[in-house]
Amino acid sequence: MVDAAWDIDRLVEIAGEDGYKITKNLVTHFHPDHLGGDLMGHSITGAVELAAKTGAKTYIQKLELPYVHRVCGLSESDTVGVDPGDATDIGRVRVTFLHTPGHTPGSQCFLVGNTCISGDTLFIGSCGRVDLPGSDAEDMYRSLTQTLAALPDETILLPGHNYADRPRSTIGDEKRTNMMMRFKNMKDFLALMSPLRV
Numbered sequence: 001m002v003d004a005a006w007d008i009d010r011l012v013e014i015a016g017e018d019g020y021k022i023t024k025n026l027v028t029h030f031h032p033d034h035l036g037g038d039l040m041g042h043s044i045t046g047a048v049e050l051a052a053k054t055g056a057k058t059y060i061q062k063l064e065l066p067y068v069h070r071v072c073g074l075s076e077s078d079t080v081g082v083d084p085g086d087a088t089d090i091g092r093v094r095v096t097f098l099h100t101p102g103h104t105p106g107s108q109c110f111l112v113g114n115t116c117i118s119g120d121t122l123f124i125g126s127c128g129r130v131d132l133p134g135s136d137a138e139d140m141y142r143s144l145t146q147t148l149a150a151l152p153d154e155t156i157l158l159p160g161h162n163y164a165d166r167p168r169s170t171i172g173d174e175k176r177t178n179m180m181m182r183f184k185n186m187k188d189f190l191a192l193m194s195p196l197r198v
Contacts, residue, residue, distance in 0.1 A: 001025045001056065002110065002117055003034040003160060005046035012053055022054040024090060028119025028160055029104040030060070030067040037071040051078040059088060061099060063106030082108070100147050102140025103128030109148070115156040116171065122148055122157065124164035127180040130193050137193040141186045149175055 004011055004025045015022050025047050027035050035058075036046015047058045051074065058074055062081035068074050082088075084099035096111040100121040107128070110117040120128035121143055130137040153172025175181050183189040 001050065003028055003119065004050045004056075005032065005034055005036045008045065008049040008053060011050070022050065022056045024088065025050050025056045025058045026088075026095065026110055026117075027058055027060045027064075028109065028117070028121075029107040030064045030071050031104065031120070032071060034119065034160065035060075035068065035072050035074075037073075046072055047074050047078070048072055051075075059097070061097065061106030061108045063101070064104065065106075067104075084108075098147055100143035102130055102136055102143045103132070104134050105136070105139075107143070111151070111155075114152070114154060115158060116148065116151060117158045117160075118148070119160040122174065122178075122181075123159045123161060124157070124166065124169045124174070125178050126163065127178075137190050138186060140193070141183070141189045144181050145183070149181060 001011060001022055012022060027047065032038060036048055050056050051058065057080050058078055059080045059082055060068060062083060065079060065081050068079060082097045084097065087094055087096045093112060098109040098111055100107050100109050103120045107119060107121050109119060109121055127140060127144060129135060130140050148171060151171045153170060153175065155171040157169045157171055157174060
């Protein structure tokens, strides 16, 4: 699973119907809508419930680990902290962890073959917010222009939220059309993303 924060019973049911056993929960970042926890006064069990029902370990970037227990109460034994470039196998599928800080200190994307699951780092036509506690516009600029832009243009992009007219894009299309990936220097990016800092 990726960012299993909602409707855990149904996710487990669908996996079972398709003949799969859920063993890993890959989490892009610690925010409650991706991990579980308290979201605007509503408790969502997410990763905790998934671990209880399936034994699935939650794979999260090591910089996010200090927040996990506070946000959702997931125990240390239910988490696997990963470093940039680490990989895990799910059956015969290899998943590589790309550290893409900016939205949060430990935001990460998952590279699966020629597909990038980008969480809240890169959206179709935009990028994740950098005005939240722990976010950093300079880190976001580097994540967009150095880490993600370095992927092959044909890499399929699957963002963590569907704010566009379509659910997927490619890195090449985003490099050509997404304003957030087209800034030639950090100063101009910062002027847009955090105008009080410049």
